[in-house]
Each structure stands twice: as C-alpha cells, then as structure tokens.
Amino acid sequence: MENIVQQINPNTTPNTTPNISSVITEKNYPITTLWIFKAPIIIIVMNVVALFFGYYFPYLILALPIMLIANPLIRANFHYSLDDKFFGIKQGVISKKHRSLPYGVIQNVFVKQDVFDRIFGLATLRVENASQSGAGAKVSWWKKSYGSSSSGYGQDDGVGSSGNKVNIPGLKKQDAEELKNFILQKIKNNPIEDSQSGL
C-alpha cells in the first residue's frame, strides 16, 4: 500500500527540482496565497485612485467580500497533475470538472505576466489545445466579429480549464518557468502521430 502511495506522489517535499519520472501536482508548484488577494488589491487600488477624482465604484466594493470568500475556495478545489501520459485538471467548488489532456494535443504554452504579476513576481501559465469547445463556441453574438481576428481571444482569464485553455494563475515566476519546461519536456517525450489531429 505504501508503495502505491509513493508511486502516485513521490514528490512530497515542495520546491525540489522536478524528476521526469515523478508526478507533478499543485503541491510542487502551488498557486500562491497572494493570488487570493490579487483581485481585491486591484479593486482597492482602483477605488483609491478614483477617490482622488471624487468617485468610487460601489459594485466593485460589494464584490470584495464575495471574492475574499470565493477565491480561497477556488484555490483549494483546484488540482492539477502531470503524469506520464496526461495533464489532468480537477476543479470546481460546486460543479466539479475533471479534464485530461494528452500531451500530444497541446498546441502552445504561454507564460504571461500582467502589471500586478510583474510587481509581485507572479506569472500565469496557460496551456492550449485545439478543441472547439472554447474559442469558437463561447463567443456571444454581440461580440462576434467577421473574419478570424480577435473573436474569443483574451476573454477568460479564470482559474483552470475553460474552453480550449487551461490557466494556472498566481504561480511564482520561477515556478511557472519550471512548470513550463516540464510540460515542454513531456511534449517532446510524447510525440504526436499525426500532424493534424495530434491523437
């Protein structure tokens, strides 16, 4: 029994350099606690700036306590695992979602930082595949534009999988880089068989 547990999760100590044969989970590269306060801090800063001009955003202030309750729950219920064949994501506070991506279908890997991330040394890791459940389908009719320009781009920056993307926000910059390298290594070790489908 102990062996199995060890096989499933041999890397219990955080911040060790990843071993290719082991399974990486959110315990190794966690979403930082600072991420919980990211949106509240931005709202407070916006309001403080607005107050200089004699104005404030009442609805955003109403959202503050909701965020402070919801974000820790979202963070606690978000799990990812990088095993031999699949990139697995488990998420959801009330409605649960478990998604598995084969490494072969990953189309591209992003590391992004916005201004807040830049100041506090965080980064968002984003993995995309070519499924149509996201980009195409989720564009509302009032946002639809002709041509392939910007439809569905940059719409959702939430946590975990939505559409064709998987976002892991609030990682430390260095953790994001290591995780990215690890995923790239996995992509390299699991070459795709067909140039189109990736399956």
Place this chain on the structure above:
Amino acid sequence: MNISMSKTREKFPLSTKKVLKKTVTGTLALTLSLLIIWIVIAVSASDSSSTEIFGLATFGIFGLILLVVFGTYFYQKWYYAVYFYDLTDDFIIIKKGPITPSEITIPYERVQDVYVDQDLLDRLFGIYDVHLSSATISSGMEAHIDGVEKEAADGLRGFLLQTVQQKIGKNHNQNVNNINQTNQ
C-alpha cells in the same frame, strides 16, 4: 539598453527600422488630428484679434505632439530591445512586451501556417512580418516576428518550413515503423 539576444536573433536580426515604423503608426492619427485642430484654431483666430490664445494653442499643440512622439519612440525602442525570439531544436519561443511580458512556446509539429506579409508602411520602410500559428486563435495573435528585412524574413520562413517538414516527416516515419512492427 540591453538587447535580449538569441542565436536566432543574431542570425536573423530585427530591423531597427521597426522602431521608426512603430513610432509613425502609433502617433500618426493623433498628430494629424492635433494638426487639424490647430488649423481650425488658426482659421478662427485670424478673424478676431486674439493672437495671444492662438500663440498659446500653437505652443500647447506642438508641445503635445513632440511629447507623444518622443514617448512612443522610447517605448518602441524598449520594446525592440526586449523582443525575444528563438528557434530551438524542438520549440519556437517568442517573448515580447516590456511591461507585461507574454511568452509563447509552440512545438514545430503544431505549426499550421507560415506566411510573410507587409502592410503599407512596411513597404515604405522595406520590412516584413513573419507570421506563424498553431491551431489556436491566440497563437495567431501572439506568434509573429515583426519587422525583419527581406533577407532575414526569407531565411526565417525557409528555416521554419524546413524544420516543420523534417519534424512531421520524422514522427511519421517513426509511426510507420511502429505500425509495421505491431503488424508483424
């Protein structure tokens, strides 16, 4: 300013004309509209004797234009310096954005599309944009190398197409072998 170099950028350098071109495209609309406002003020001020207001407006408008142009110029110079692209053995890495960096990594096997294009100002300056994308929309938005000269553009395109071809071919042969082995 330190220029973020990679082997690929040494081989296929980014043109310095890119900074000029971006400065022109970034400020042209504002400059023109400010000039039109200035002309309107000039015409209306010529009727009355309010030369003082006209002088103030001229000073303000041209000062603003200078400020915007120089600001854009230095921002674009910074952007140019941190523009990073590298074609490694397995992946294409493109990183840009001085304040909010975003880095995209694409495996060669996933590249769907490589093309070179020029818009009007690119033609005036004689520079090219090399676009490549995988099957996602955001890669089409993010993965392009803007502002290289003709030689570098052709070189990049050739190199990309060749590597993609090789990678797909290699995997294909491997799989054919695998299938043959399992069949035997």
